[in-house]
Amino acid sequence: MVRSQSAITALFFCLVMSFLLCSCAFTTTKVKNPDFSANLSTLSGNIRSIANFEKINIDGVEKTTNKVVTSQLNAKLINCLHAPETDGQIYDAGKKIAKALKAALKDQDQFDTYQIIFGKESTNGTGGSSGSYKGNIYKKDDL
Numbered sequence: 001m002v003r004s005q006s007a008i009t010a011l012f013f014c015l016v017m018s019f020l021l022c023s024c025a026f027t028t029t030k031v032k033n034p035d036f037s038a039n040l041s042t043l044s045g046n047i048r049s050i051a052n053f054e055k056i057n058i059d060g061v062e063k064t065t066n067k068v069v070t071s072q073l074n075a076k077l078i079n080c081l082h083a084p085e086t087d088g089q090i091y092d093a094g095k096k097i098a099k100a101l102k103a104a105l106k107d108q109d110q111f112d113t114y115q116i117i118f119g120k121e122s123t124n125g126t127g128g129s130s131g132s133y134k135g136n137i138y139k140k141d142d143l
Contacts, residue, residue: 025065032060032071037106046104047077050096051118054079058101060111072137073101073111078119090118090134098138114138 036043044056055078062071075097077083084093094116102108117135 027063027065029061029063032062034058034060034073035106035110036104038104043104046100047097051077051083051093052081053077071111072113072115074115075101076117076119078121080118083118091136094136095138099143102140102143112140
C-alpha cells in the first residue's frame with residue numbers, strides 16, 4: 001500500500017509539472033529599429049505640427065510569444081507645449097502621430113501596433129526626476 005501511494009504521489013507530481021510547463025507562455029523581446037523613408041528632421045517637424053514637444057523617443061520592439069510574432073513602434077513625446085489633456089484629445093492627437101509615423105516608414109507593414117505616449121517630466125533639486133504619462137495603442141489597420 002505504501003508503495004502504491006508513493007507511485008500515485010509521484011504520478012500526481014509529474015502531471016502537475018507537465019501542466020505547468022505546457023501552460024507557460026514563452027516570450028522573447030528584441031529591438032526592431034524603424035526604417036523611415038523620410039529623414040528624421042522632416043518626420044520630427046511633421047509630428048511637431050501635431051504636438052510641439054521638448055523631446056521625442058522612438059523605438060520599435062518585436063515580441064515572440066509561443067511562436068506568434070508581433071511588433072510595436074513606440075513613440076514617447078516629452079513635455080509637449082499645449083499638450084492634449086482630455087482622454088479624447090490624447091486619443092485623437094496620438095492617432096494623428098501614429099498615422100504620420102506609419103506613413104513615414106519605408107514598409108508600412110513593419111509594425112502591427114503603434115504606442116503613442118504623452119509625458120510630462122520634471123527634475124527636482126536633488127537630481128531625481130518624476131513624470132506622468134498617458135497614451136494609447138493603435139492597430140496598423142486602424143490608421
